[in-house]
Amino acid sequence: MKNLAIIIFVLSLQLYNAQNVYLTKVEKTNDNTDKFLYRKDETLSDQIYLGEIEVQGFSKDDAAVFSLVYKKAKEIGANTFELKPFENIDGTAQAFNAANYKIALYYTPREKLITKDGMMYIFASSEKAQKINVNQRDYILQPRSFIKIKIVPGEIYTVSTKKLLGSTIKVQPKDNNDNMYFQVSSLKVKSDTSGNGGLNLKSGDVIGLEKSYAEFLSMIYKDNTL
Structure with a gap:
């Protein structure tokens, strides 16, 4: 019984830390060789919307999660992204939940990328x-x-x-x-x-x-x- 309890505990930890990254929507794809994946500039209006990723499950290994997000984004040629909050019934944005969130993917021409403010x-x-x-x-x-x-x-x-x-x-x-x-x-x-x-x-x-x-x-x- 003790061994069984240990096995159940280990499996529970694995399920708690399991995280899946899905490409849930593809509006269009874009051919580019950009290696970067930056946050979308909200002031720009001519960025091309490509699709969405959904992250399901919590993980403490943020580097591994980013690696999965990066690979999915590059499958459709994205080089910029932004958080897409889930909405409440009244249309307001839900608070961020690290165990489940959506990311919208875009392509932004290099000449439109704005340098940051130091x-x-x-x-x-x-x-x-x-x-x-x-x-x-x-x-x-x-x-x-x-x-x-x-x-x-x-x-x-x-x-x-x-x-x-x-x-x-x-x-x-x-x-x-x-x-x-x-x-x-x-x-x-x-x-x-x-x-x-x-x-x-x-x-x-x-x-x-x-x-x-x-x-x-x-x-x-x-x-x-x-």
Whole structure:
């Protein structure tokens, strides 16, 4: 009986963490070789709607989920995306549910992609709160959340996890025409060498993120910027 209980417990955990990603609607397809997958700019009106993805089931492995979303998006030639909230009976948008959500896919011509406004994004891990320090200011990052800090060109930014054996990084942006993305994590993250828009820059507890993955996290994590 004890072994049976253990088996049932393990299977329950697997079901809880199981996540499926489906391409549920294809309006049209587009031929392009773009490797990136960025968030859709809401101010643009000439982006081409291609279809929808639905994510079902919760997973703590956001990198694996993004990999599945990326592959489905590229099947129809998408290079931009946005969250498509489920609606209540009265037509209002439901609150985001990490265990079930829809993503609308688009193609945006490269010349229409707008550079960002120079922010540093710092994401927490998916599982626990983490304390960090940025230029002598302390922050508490709650699980599945992020903060944004305005970048000043030429200024040096020191990001530390404030642990005995934690990481400290220093960055100095040259301009404010784009964003910088980091995640604080106690897990080792392997580099993606496939060239298909994955993870990356280094292992440790302060990790530089590739833009496509970071913009996906910015959609499914909560913005706790003060």
